[in-house]
Amino acid sequence: MQVQPRQFISFDGSTRLNGFEAKPEHYRYFDELSNKFADASGKRSRQDAGAPGIAAEHVQTTDTCENGANRKSDTKNAPIDSENFNPAVISRGAGLSYAAASFGEKVCSVDHAQFNRILNFSKEQKLIEVEAGISLGKLYDFLIEHDLFLATQPGHPRITVGGCIAPDIHGKNQFMDGTCINQVESLKLFHPSHGIIELSPHSNEELFRLTCGGYGLTGNIISCKLKLKSIPSNMAEVTLRPLNRIEELPAMLRASADKADFIYSWHDFNVRGKDFGKGFVQEGRFIESGSRPAEQATATRKKAADQTLKAETRGGLPFPIFNPLSVAIMNALYGAKGANGSSFEMSLFDSVFPIQNVKELYFKFFGAAGFHEYQVVIPESNFGTYIEGIRHALKRHSLPITLASAKLFSGKRDLLRFTGDGICFAINFARGEEASKLLKELDQLVIRCDGAPNIIKDSRLSKEVVAACYPEYDLFRSQLRQFDPKRIYQSELAERLAL
Amino acid sequence: MNLIVVGASAGLGRALADRLAQEKHNLLLIAGDEADLKAISADLNLRHSVQVEIAAVRLQCDQNSIEKVLAKASALGNIDGILFPLGYSRTDDDGTLGCDDINRIVNSNMAGIIALCSHYLPAMLQRGEGLLVFFGSVASERGRSSNIVYAAAKRGLQSFAESLRHKCSATNINVQYYQLGYLNTAQTFGKKLPFPAAEPKDAADYIVRNLNKRFGLEYYPWFWRFICLGLRYTPWMVFKKLKF
Ligand SMILES: Cc1cc2nc3c(=O)[nH]c(=O)nc-3n(C[C@H](O)[C@H](O)[C@H](O)COP(=O)(O)OP(=O)(O)OC[C@H]3O[C@@H](n4cnc5c(N)ncnc54)[C@H](O)[C@@H]3O)c2cc1C
Numbered sequence A: 001m002q003v004q005p006r007q008f009i010s011f012d013g014s015t016r017l018n019g020f021e022a023k024p025e026h027y028r029y030f031d032e033l034s035n036k037f038a039d040a041s042g043k044r045s046r047q048d049a050g051a052p053g054i055a056a057e058h059v060q061t062t063d064t065c066e067n068g069a070n071r072k073s074d075t076k077n078a079p080i081d082s083e084n085f086n087p088a089v090i091s092r093g094a095g096l097s098y099a100a101a102s103f104g105e106k107v108c109s110v111d112h113a114q115f116n117r118i119l120n121f122s123k124e125q126k127l128i129e130v131e132a133g134i135s136l137g138k139l140y141d142f143l144i145e146h147d148l149f150l151a152t153q154p155g156h157p158r159i160t161v162g163g164c165i166a167p168d169i170h171g172k173n174q175f176m177d178g179t180c181i182n183q184v185e186s187l188k189l190f191h192p193s194h195g196i197i198e199l200s201p202h203s204n205e206e207l208f209r210l211t212c213g214g215y216g217l218t219g220n221i222i223s224c225k226l227k228l229k230s231i232p233s234n235m236a237e238v239t240l241r242p243l244n245r246i247e248e249l250p251a252m253l254r255a256s257a258d259k260a261d262f263i264y265s266w267h268d269f270n271v272r273g274k275d276f277g278k279g280f281v282q283e284g285r286f287i288e289s290g291s292r293p294a295e296q297a298t299a300t301r302k303k304a305a306d307q308t309l310k311a312e313t314r315g316g317l318p319f320p321i322f323n324p325l326s327v328a329i330m331n332a333l334y335g336a337k338g339a340n341g342s343s344f345e346m347s348l349f350d351s352v353f354p355i356q357n358v359k360e361l362y363f364k365f366f367g368a369a370g371f372h373e374y375q376v377v378i379p380e381s382n383f384g385t386y387i388e389g390i391r392h393a394l395k396r397h398s399l400p401i402t403l404a405s406a407k408l409f410s411g412k413r414d415l416l417r418f419t420g421d422g423i424c425f426a427i428n429f430a431r432g433e434e435a436s437k438l439l440k441e442l443d444q445l446v447i448r449c450d451g452a453p454n455i456i457k458d459s460r461l462s463k464e465v466v467a468a469c470y471p472e473y474d475l476f477r478s479q480l481r482q483f484d485p486k487r488i489y490q491s492e493l494a495e496r497l498a499l
Numbered sequence B: 001m002n003l004i005v006v007g008a009s010a011g012l013g014r015a016l017a018d019r020l021a022q023e024k025h026n027l028l029l030i031a032g033d034e035a036d037l038k039a040i041s042a043d044l045n046l047r048h049s050v051q052v053e054i055a056a057v058r059l060q061c062d063q064n065s066i067e068k069v070l071a072k073a074s075a076l077g078n079i080d081g082i083l084f085p086l087g088y089s090r091t092d093d094d095g096t097l098g099c100d101d102i103n104r105i106v107n108s109n110m111a112g113i114i115a116l117c118s119h120y121l122p123a124m125l126q127r128g129e130g131l132l133v134f135f136g137s138v139a140s141e142r143g144r145s146s147n148i149v150y151a152a153a154k155r156g157l158q159s160f161a162e163s164l165r166h167k168c169s170a171t172n173i174n175v176q177y178y179q180l181g182y183l184n185t186a187q188t189f190g191k192k193l194p195f196p197a198a199e200p201k202d203a204a205d206y207i208v209r210n211l212n213k214r215f216g217l218e219y220y221p222w223f224w225r226f227i228c229l230g231l232r233y234t235p236w237m238v239f240k241k242l243k244f
């Protein structure tokens, strides 16, 4: 196992921490990890399931051996100061989470980038087995050739499957498809004290539910079997329906959600008065297409996707481009797109991953200081109160809102899963003093409205707010401790929320 | 073509296997870790619909390891070419290593390669065609106080490739030798490097595009040709003081 010191930064620009990075290329890495955590009585391999916990003091020096073979300890050339090496570990996918979920101070982040292979595929059963480091883009490229696709995906092709399972992310029609856990048939989890365990809704169910939505804290997800959905072609038809009053949003979403393949809304929160929150609902359907466009742009696209959207480069601009004037203009222009309603066709890839290429500038325009996303799920009955609450809070803390968008949700809020019946509502704004004051008010507002904020999207949520909004917060903690009393898997997020 | 890639589980070898499968070549992949090879072969087979065989063998100069390769190679039929992107180096290669470590470095960077080549050469000579691609390192351009055994083995490999090219000059056996600069792989992970490391994917692209070209030695990335030239002609009085 090779481990190096590294400074990590969160995608939203808020958190910069010194951790370690492990870049494993081989499966035997997991054996080595087991051995590193083995107790004094001798070496233990990953097959020794159920062995007792780890003894941190037995992690000695860093093994710098290139090809991972056993070798003498090489303290002289060790790239890290072993005295300071905290044996806590955490998995890292693409590192695109807004919160610091895949790293922590002195925590060793295990990069899954090389574990990105397709292991098995059955077109008939609509099942695929992949390693968890595979990107959604690579998976899309393979599946589209077979007219199949993953129903629940977040908006960028560099995001990994592991990064989707661990926070149990949602896609563009959560109301119909649920969250990511619904498309996981089974998964293989590695934990140094337990070896490799297979989890599914039918075996090790409790650990399965704890892992899908466990923010990487139960271990490294090595591989998983995913359920797939048939699609008629690689094209989608999109309809934009204007929305003049935000109060009408829940009814409008509800009217179409069960017929759409994806549906979400866009709102302008920068106009005052009765137009506050006007916008449009964007509804899409996968369609048969006579002229199926070639996916030959794939190579160029892949190259572009490889290079763009990284936590390290997002904050490249020293100053923000967004200010009240530029945001007002951007929103007016974007809003005009849907003001009269329209219908058009677009490629499936662009509709599944709307934020690529030039659109990624959106994140860069926040500058080095970064941004906040406040995403909540609110019961429909409290939606009006929530929006009124935001409107009043914005009067006190005038801030340009760069994005406001909603989706219809359904489900039961359990453990720390971001789900529930109601409206999922997100707003974006630049980081700063005024923003911090606004967020404090929003935290109280969401508690009053019986809602819950999205943990993976917010890098400053406190444990008090999370405990108040997630009734099973304590259950999550106790189940985690039961499985892993030594709490080997750690991150900034875990520490902040006292998980 | 039916090709063998030795060292296919990581870095350049893995990138090469992917590119070659994309070009629809059937492959035998060789490296030490079986679980890794299985995952790679499944991935390449599913994505590119080519035949991918694997052999979990630590190549070295003994009949046993060669036999293991041959047993798996028979599934492919005639072997048209072999690429050798395997390599092994270590940070304590400072002239004080014990026999086991020396053997592993020499085997993985030269002796094992020579042994496998020597097995396939007669058949290639008989057919009058074939492809042999070797990978050296700029570390072997001029001996220094680090990577001592590694550089020696790579220089030996370079001489072997040169001789093969001479021997095969009247045939259609193409012998290529790449002198590689830094690549962004496990070998350079976390190291402070004086020059940028190339992506293995880009290197694999370049190598596969040039499989039909006949050249003796090629530097990749190209700028290393000039750095190495400079290194070779640096006067000893200066060179001995360089720390790198
Ligand atoms: C442009 C953009 C659009 C987005 N759209 C959506 C959206 O529509 N819906 C939504 O819900 N989210 C969305 N997100 C958020 C995003 O889906 C999550 O933050 C996701 O976790 C990022 O994945 P990643 O591969 O970057 O994981 P990372 O950020 O590297 O990790 C995220 C978490 O997953 C864990 N993890 C990663 N891999 C593994 C593994 N192999 N084993 C165990 N744990 C692992 C990490 O420990 C960490 O806790 C979006 C983000 C961006 C940048």
Ligand SMILES: NC(=O)c1ccc[n+]([C@@H]2O[C@H](COP(=O)([O-])OP(=O)(O)OC[C@H]3O[C@@H](n4cnc5c(N)ncnc54)[C@H](OP(=O)(O)O)[C@@H]3O)[C@@H](O)[C@H]2O)c1
Pocket (backbone or CB within 6 Å): A026, A066, A067, B006, B007, B008, B009, B010, B011, B012, B013, B030, B031, B032, B033, B057, B058, B059, B060, B084, B085, B086, B087, B088, B107, B108, B112, B135, B136, B137, B138, B139, B180, B181, B182, B183, B184, B185, B186, B187, B188, B200
């Ligand atoms: N990376 C650089 O900066 C750099 C610079 C100059 C030259 N090079 C040379 O370029 C080539 C590729 O390097 P790389 O960085 O891609 O290497 P790498 O990432 O370390 O991968 C080496 C591969 O070779 C395999 N291997 C090692 N010894 C083997 C043996 N005896 N038998 C079979 N397989 C063996 C390894 O698998 P197992 O471990 O599973 O056996 C692995 O698949 C090597 O020849 C290297 O010396 C590299």
